[in-house]
Amino acid sequence: MTSPPPPSLDWFTLTMGLFGGLALFLYGLDQLSEGLKQAAGNSLKTLLARLTSNRFLGALTGAVVTGILNSSSVTSVLVVGFVTAGVMSLAQSVAVIMGANIGSTVTAQLLAFNLSAYALLPVAVGFFMLFAGKRATLRYWGMIVMGLGLVFYGMGVMSEAMKPLRSHEPFVQALARMENPLLGILGGALFTGLVQSSAATVGLAIALAGEGLLTLPAGIALALGANIGTCVTALLAALGKPAEAVRAAAVHVGFNVVGVIVWLPFIGLLSRLAVAISPESAGLGGMEKLAAEVPRQVANANTLFNVINTCLFIGFTGWFARTATKLVPSREKEEPSVTPKFLDAAALSVPAVALEQVRQELGRLGGIVRTMLVELPEALTPLSSEALPEVERRAKDAAELEIAILDFLGRIRQGNLTQDESDTHISLMTSATHLRTIAEIIGDDLVGLVRTAAEKPSLQIDRTAIRELYVKVQRSVDLAVRVVHQDAPAADTVLAMSQGVRQCADELMSRLATSFNASNPDGPTTLRLQTSFANSLRQIFSLAKRIAKSLPAPETIETTNSKPKKNTEK
Template sequence: MCIKKTIFYTGALFLSLPTSLYAAEGQTIEWLTLLMGLFGGLALFLGGLEQLSDGLKQAAGDALKTMLSKLTSNRFMGAVTGSVVTGILNSSSVTTVLVVGFVTAGVMTLQQSVGVIMGANIGSTVTAQLLAFNIAQYALLPIAVGFFMLFASKKDIIRNYGKMLMGLGLVFYGMGIMGDAMYPLRGYQPFLDILQRMENPLLGILAGAMFTGLVQSSAATVGIAIAMAGGGLLSLPAGIGLALGANIGTCVTALMAAMGKPPEAVRAAVVHVAFNVIGVLVWLPFISSLASIAVAISPPSPELEGVARIAAEVPRQIANANTLFNVINTIVFLPFTALFALVAERIVKERPAAPAVIEPLYLDSALLEVPTMALDGVRRELTRAAELLREMIQSFQGAMVTGDLVALRRLVNEDDKIDILEQASIEYLGKIRGNALSEQESDEHQRLMACAVNLETMADVIEKDLVGLAERSRRVVYQRSETSKQMLQEIFGYVSQAIDFLIPTIRDKDVESAEAILDLESRITRVGKAFLVRKSERLGNVPEAVTIARLEVSAVDKMERMYSLCKHIARTHLSEAE
């Protein structure tokens, strides 16, 4: 909400800014007004991009997750996926950060990530193509319409589209403000001299890379270049230099995301840097050819002359050159994805693994950019916890049969593992809650939080209660009947089955598994009652028999509690299906 308020307040400030404050060509430049317009317009531009990206991510979160989950090792499909996802997310940096997270989590191999990273550069040009349409004068309309959709509707889908529309309007309005602010510079010779030096491709690339690394948005750099070109301030070669530099500067975000991550994630970031830097270096001698192709495929304005013609033609030419650069690079380098992966593996060596009880695999901060994917990461982590719980109950049953007290005490370590995953999942869910969630995502958030707590409670029942009861029963010298043993084993078996069904219920949201858990209730209740009746009828005055009866009835109670927790998780997932 803070970002949203900042956008509104900043927008309100510049909506009320009179255009007469800007000096006409040849007059003295009011630097304070110019800087306010330039940086204020940039703030609106970046805020609008974030608003647009948030709306897109919330509207298409499930689609993104489906696309990435079905990603194959086919490099061409990877490139297409990277292009589409980046076009939706509105940022190649965000896509690369997500890829780093997927590689870290083991969801995606390094070679798969190479194709996605290459395709992401194509998707990033969609924003530039949109910006090349000179519709700043109409920007207030989508802002107004998007505002009322966002705040008047209670439906998530309409609010998301409203957020997208308002963000798009703010992007164009911010560009318009920046263009108006820079208009007086058309007659300021020192600034024109700087732009003249920008004709040198190396200076343009350096400036574009530095600015993009600073604001962490290649769209902002290309947007400013298009805004300057639209004011007649920037030539095509200088604009191409800035766009190429933006492709290098956007690597900063990926490198920052990979810091402190496993080698696989660092390698994905290295691939991103290598692809973009090599691509720029290859094109460096051919910038004039790229400019010629961009001019040939862009619509001309022969009816105009001088600065007016530059302002009409160059913005689209810059956008087209940026798209051409990234499309051709991807086509040329795509057959060499395996080579890129191999070089990255040679550069980034494996690090010796640090000793740890257990660490989360799927709770990567990069996934927080898309709440749907972040929630899916929590679900995968809780599936691991459920698998550990199944191992605990199986180990407990085996130790009870063999009387292995060492194996029983070893279950404490297994409980610690589940505690770690549960705590990490809850903390990660807290970070997810920092985003704006749809109603569906909020429901999923609540289900996963309850699931995490229930799994940890079941592990505690085994470690704190059942293990303690087993150890105490081993110290009592008393020959239990085979019937009682069989009834206890039967209840253990049913609870173990419930935990078996719990894994596909959590992992796949499998309705049949959830229903199978509920179907076990009548059997567990029947055996539990029968066991209690048997103990009641056979309870005598022998102290050892009384002690064993008390311990066994308590064990049945604990197992019924575990089943009750399984049942709660199953019911929450069935309510989602309904």
Template structure:
């Protein structure tokens, strides 16, 4: 539980408890200290249980849900349904959002497709409120005991994770019971009831709920508190609906603030989420009495109390939002892309991580996905370094960096080498953190394999910066250029090395075993080609061609370094190929 959640819980309880004391006047029949302590303890258990349940579900089904999302989001309606289903299973809309960002970054999903999943995730997260509305508090300790026994005696890690989810579910309901029991005396307090009646003012209710949801960072938790109040008949449906709307705004504003300083894709997803919610609330705010009437009419059919009606309002609001905005996802995507265009800022010169997120460390399958995407970024940086470094060997004209024109070509190479060093350190640290979250045996293998891959990529970067860059200076000091044949051989072999790195980048991004296999198959062919080119070069040397004699040392070093890069690429592909044959969800 983060420090912000802890502060939010404390502030909410103190303010809520203080308002209770103030509203009650000098009534002596209630122990206010006991009431506040019970509320604080109950709310803490409620949030802890929700977090534990969500972590258990993510560890059990997170990777399988990732596969579903990646495969079934081509159609916007199916994307909506997938988003709802995945979030319902893993009980975390933020986890679904993190998966979306990684897919968009890796090119597995377009930004437009992700919008349908976002709308579906908002529907899926309302299932928590529906479960809370069932009065299962009498069975809370039974669930706690069952979950603990499953966790204690389960032999398989997935079984233990299911035990965690059940244990968390039980703790959640036990926390609800503590809060519910603490609030019982308030049912007879006219002053307190009158104060809560004031929350029927839509603006006040929305602002209050948005603020407290942002503090405790969970719309499901705050909606649960609203339902507890309703179960004690302390708030009406008209007061509950604005608070539900505010909770929806609060959770996406928190996500929006969290996206500051992250990748462009994460910012777009967060902005889309905030836009959907704010527009939805603006549409509903003027129709709250009508909406409340609709909910009551449905309640008559199913004999539902106020708590269930509030849970239904939460679900219907998000379902309505999804159905209303789904046809316009393409329009929204174009709008968001205009606000946050593809071009990255010049600040990208600084070494930063784009994909690593500590928030998903408790779900190793998802955290490994993010690490893999960051490794693909390392491969892209490496490919750009190698593609650029060959140019100065064939021209003495000053060259600019292709992607950052203010930089010279050599400065651009050095900048990317600094980024590789930085990413090697950060990814390794991130992988160590994942290893401390009880990963499965296959996930542990992936962690060690990825550390090896990251180290090899950084070693290739060192070859380019420490070995090839000094050769450029050496080449410029010569009076002659490479022979025509030597020039052609170097260019062809350089293209082969670049192609291997390009295949590596793509295989990481798409987890493509075929590409990894092709890299390994091509190695022998390229090593044989290097031997052929070396033999031809020696023939020219023995023929005493002046260009060949003058450039012999540089020619041989250049070809040898590119051969080493090809060998490194094959080693990385071999590690990745062996790794991908294991199912890291197990």
């Protein structure tokens, strides 16, 4: 008697369940990551910047930060920002990227617990925290809890949708071909590149293994492919970026690809190691045994692969850095460059990082303004015809850079900001406009006055008194630029200079009034010229003082849960 044919598959229901579950999984992962970034992004950014003094500590920090943020791509964005800003060397960034690969396996370890039966409980709890919570911190934790529940629920939906495939021979044969390492790696890399998430690929492999449809070697091949496919995100983020960003992406790609190539002949060994450290399910056999044991074995193999790779290559961070530097040579620098150097759209998902990039770019804007004051004659001394156009050109550069900074700040504002981040956003925005205004005063008003003085060398100008005021104002701008980089003593110094600048300006005006000679034909012109120059300098100092007032002190910016004290001084 022949056995009845297997029932036909309902492909619509199966496809709907598979991709609907994948959508829930990815959305939950996004909510989980977003909540973690909002709750801990700023403190983890500080941790990453400080704890990279050696390669081992850098790898450990990268693993911890990525494990908490649940995203190696976010860690890569942080690293690129620090390398570009000169806070971290490229060699140090290699160790952090290696550690980030270890941290990215935390998601797979969680998924292997198969908690889909209880997933709706954290979804409900997280939803209540998110929509009923009055404090921002409680809402962020609501996002975390609900996102975690959606991840497990999406896994459960995918797993349930794939149950009918157990008896579908073509699908079983296709998965059997995945035991060919090259096919499995290629499939994992392609899928990860499409969905932009290695966690989704490993999660799908665990879901297939949970239904007894995937063997351990095939699951390992898919996980290895996911490690290559996740580099697509880094490559896309580096397009059009400075050489430092491209080098960091090249390191990420090189490390992952070399690691997979090294392990390609040893997948059997990796399988045995994963089985040795994974729990056994006694009393089960066949497909049930596979379904019970393989998910944890795949997760453990993924972790082992990244941990062992890091241990093997941690001594070669310098080699990776030198190779990336040779492959991606430095681009010719344009001085001054009006193209933003530090602003990276990939950092917009982490407001704390994006705001730090704005701070670095503001430092560049301030550097242009300081250069203008150095190049301009400090006491209406005639200059060559080439010098003044150079000052005017820098004023245009400052205006273009300010537009780019304000545009980036506007994009940051579209995300969810904490109270501290919102206050910092406002202060950075006002500082950008103040610096541009200073550049306009120098490029338009002061340059025009210097030209007038150059056209009439017979004017009797009191250059000694003007020079004294100019030097004080120039120092206040230097200090204001340091304030942008959170130098609290510099802010105090600028504010303390008010009386001295006012006294110096008053003395200058008194000397001008005393020396004014109405019978001299050039007397009125000389008086107006020097008075206008002094008034412009006082306006510049007033703007420098506003910058000093607007930025919060460093300790309040770094404290996520404290609200910066508002400065009410007018």
